[in-house]
Amino acid sequence: MRKQAILALALATTMGHYASASSDGAWNALFAKVNGTCIGQSGFDTPEASAPVVFDDATGKIAVLLRGSVGRGKAKTMSSVICLYDKKTGRASIAEYRWLGR
Template sequence: MLKFTFAAAAGLLSLTQLASASSDAAWNALFAKANGTCIGQSRMVSPEASAPVVFDDATGKIAILLREKSGKSKKMVNLICLYDKKSGKASIAEYRWLGH
């Protein structure tokens, strides 16, 4: 009986490691898709992108901040992108810092 319990515990631990590894891969794939969608829709040439901000499951959104200096004026353009995890669609809007 003790051998069976030990074997079962070892099996569960190995499955837990596999689950977390695939979970990391799934999150990384989701972040890459969100980032690519947001950058593509922004029409920016080479923007800086923030780390993704993940909202709770009830919201189902990932936010990514993008910024880039615009062409000749060299003015900084700031965009926020909200990526919907279920639909795969993104919404983008320009934002300004308060006081600027």
């Protein structure tokens, strides 16, 4: 009987750990919020976005690379930006980047 109680306690402790982990739905909702915030701040007409890059919890940031065009007609220019989203505040910062040699 004692072995069964210890096994049940160990199983309950282990299952409690898994229950507190984020679900796929929670991650998808967060990534949708990140993409919406970053795309909105980019100002691009029809942007392409990378998969999110999730930094560790100590950093609390998610990065998304975006590329797209800004402007109209012949004044339209292509640009690439990186968006750094803060999970704690829900705010994003955007900076333009260029690959080396380009």
